[in-house]
Amino acid sequence: MSTQTTASERTTLNTLKSTKPGLWATVSALLRKELLIELRTLESVPGMSLFSVTVFVIFHFALHQNTVSGDEASGILWVTLLFAAMLAVNRLFVADSDQGGFDSFLLAPVDRSALMIAKALALLIYLLVLELVAVPAFGLLLLGPSLGAAMPDLLAVLALADLGLALIGTLVAALAVRTRARDLLGPLLALPLLVPVVIGAARSSSPLMAAGHHGSMQVRWLMTLALYDLVFGLISYAVFDFLLED
Amino acid sequence: MPLLAQAFEKRSAAYLTRWLICAMLSTSRRESEGTADTNRLALELMGLERRFGERVALSKLSLSLERGATLVVFGPNGAGKTTLLRVLATLLRPHAGKVRMFGHELPAESWALRGRIGLLAHEPLLYRELTTRENLTLHARLHGVSMERVEQTLEAVALGSRAGEPLRMLSRGMVQRAAIARVVLHDPELLLLDEPRANLDPAAGELVEPLIGRSSGRTRVISSHDPASGLAEADLVLGLRAGRPALLQSASSTDPDEITELYR
Numbered sequence: 271m272s273t274q275t276t277a278s279e280r281t282t283l284n285t286l287k288s289t290k291p292g293l294w295a296t297v298s299a300l301l302r303k304e305l306l307i308e309l310r311t312l313e314s315v316p317g318m319s320l321f322s323v324t325v326f327v328i329f330h331f332a333l334h335q336n337t338v339s340g341d342e343a344s345g346i347l348w349v350t351l352l353f354a355a356m357l358a359v360n361r362l363f364v365a366d367s368d369q370g371g372f373d374s375f376l377l378a379p380v381d382r383s384a385l386m387i388a389k390a391l392a393l394l395i396y397l398l399v400l401e402l403v404a405v406p407a408f409g410l411l412l413l414g415p416s417l418g419a420a421m422p423d424l425l426a427v428l429a430l431a432d433l434g435l436a437l438i439g440t441l442v443a444a445l446a447v448r449t450r451a452r453d454l455l456g457p458l459l460a461l462p463l464l465v466p467v468v469i470g471a472a473r474s475s476s477p478l479m480a481a482g483h484h485g486s487m488q489v490r491w492l493m494t495l496a497l498y499d500l501v502f503g504l505i506s507y508a509v510f511d512f513l514l515e516d
Numbered sequence: 517m518p519l520l521a522q523a524f525e526k527r528s529a530a531y532l533t534r535w536l537i538c539a540m541l542s543t544s545r546r547e548s549e550g551t552a553d554t555n556r557l558a559l560e561l562m563g564l565e566r567r568f569g570e571r572v573a574l575s576k577l578s579l580s581l582e583r584g585a586t587l588v589v590f591g592p593n594g595a596g597k598t599t600l601l602r603v604l605a606t607l608l609r610p611h612a613g614k615v616r617m618f619g620h621e622l623p624a625e626s627w628a629l630r631g632r633i634g635l636l637a638h639e640p641l642l643y644r645e646l647t648t649r650e651n652l653t654l655h656a657r658l659h660g661v662s663m664e665r666v667e668q669t670l671e672a673v674a675l676g677s678r679a680g681e682p683l684r685m686l687s688r689g690m691v692q693r694a695a696i697a698r699v700v701l702h703d704p705e706l707l708l709l710d711e712p713r714a715n716l717d718p719a720a721g722e723l724v725e726p727l728i729g730r731s732s733g734r735t736r737v738i739s740s741h742d743p744a745s746g747l748a749e750a751d752l753v754l755g756l757r758a759g760r761p762a763l764l765q766s767a768s769s770t771d772p773d774e775i776t777e778l779y780r
Contacts, residue, residue: 289660290631290660291657291658291659291660295657296657296658298657299654299657299658300654302654303643303646303650303654306645306646306650307643307645307646310645310646310682311645365643365645369639369641369642369643369644370637370639370640370641370642371641371643373605373607373635373637373641374635374641374642374655374658374698375658376606376607376630377605377606377607377630377631377633377635378630378631378655378658378659379627379630379631379659379660380630380658515609516607516608516609
């Protein structure tokens with residue numbers, strides 16, 4: 271290869287080079303990368319799904335009950351989903367940290383919030399896929415009342431709770447990943463922050479799982495959940511840049 | 517809540533400052549095209565210091581490097597070569613002294629340098645589960661570079677035929693070529709190269725010469741352990757020992773034995 275060829279390539283590059291990529295173009299590139307890596311490695315979603323089904327089976331034997339309903343059912347579902355989510359939270363930034371993705375991202379002329387948004391979206395997608403497996407499995411293995419009619423309301427609770435899990439999980443994962451004890455620090459930081467999400471989600475969905483009849487969803491708890499999501503969305507957006515700094 | 521407000525305030529203030537600096541810079545550029553030094557110098561270090569806890573990784577380092585010139589840094593393991601490259605890459609903050617690159621002071625104006633630096637580190641900074649093409653496509657999208665350039669760069673490092681294989685399937689030499697493709701993909705003005713020819717066979721070394729060698733015409737800072745090949749690349753030679761400059765002179769006046777002495 272001659273020097274002349276390279277010089278002409280550089281000229282071509284200069285003319286091809288576009289302006290700084292926008293926020294959503296960056297988010298889309300990063301999210302695509304996240305999903306591709308998960309599809310190739312299957313490190314998060316299968317583990318989360320298997321974990322949640324196993325926990326339902328354990329509860330089935332531990333409670334010595336064929337079915338559960340109401341507060342008990344709601345609590346079991348949300349605690350299981352919370353711990354399953356922690357598996358993905360712990361792995362969320364590992365590839366970036368171990369393989370230098372952080373450094374190459376920090377060298378790019380892009381808005382750093384794009385990484386937070388892409389990671390939160392990736393975690394949200396993992397949680398939605400998890401629930402495609404976990405909620406039917408819960409219905410089959412433990413839940414007494416049928417979820418059929420309550421499903422639209424339950425979907426609203428799942429969506430808001432997942433958003434909270436994704437935002438807080440991303441924030442905490444970014445904090446923990448650069449420490450030596452990241453596997454311990456992640457859950458220790460995340461679980462207290464996620465308690466309000468579990469309370470809101472469990473209280474909202476408890477009437478939907480009540481025996482005999484389907485009660486109405488508690489909108490007050492749903493609004494609390496939405497507000498908590500909003501607050502953590504704003505906090506994450508405000509502080510994420512600083513978490514990436516040296 | 518006061519913390520949240522403070523963070524928002526800080527962020528808004530940072531963006532406002534950034535915008536004001538941009539506006540001022542573009543105005544002053546239109547008026548006078550900057551000072552002579554800003555135009556001539558790529559790099560100015562004045563008493564640079566960087567610590568990791570109590571340990572001093574770099575200390576009292578001062579030098580300047582002209583645009584298009586090459587600085588080669590020698591020194592035994594732990595001398596501070598990689599730390600210097602990471603400070604220049606804006607990945608580590610200097611703890612004392614001044615660092616100015618292309619007229620922008622670090623760390624305050626590091627945002628202005630993103631996209632103008634190509635860092636070749638010990639690690640390839642590529643995802644092992646993605647193919648070379650997918651890695652470069654991600655990098656291209658982060659830098660606003662076209663997909664056409666991705667293919668050109670793959671050809672330039674002779675990885676076109678293996679570009680569809682996951683990086684973990686490639687040999688070390690091929691991964692190094694993929695990393696070099698990532699480094700030059702966005703046409704950076706400054707190359708920071710940590711032992712760039714590690715794992716490359718002689719043919720691959722020749723292949724990447726127009727991309728990262730002297731003929732690339734880019735300003736370069738290279739970390740090396742090989743006095744002969746390092747001196748052949750250098751305009752300016754820096755020898756580090758325990759984070760302090762033990763040697764700083766032009767390449768033409770440097771004897772290879774002076775470099776070998778650094779390792780004793």
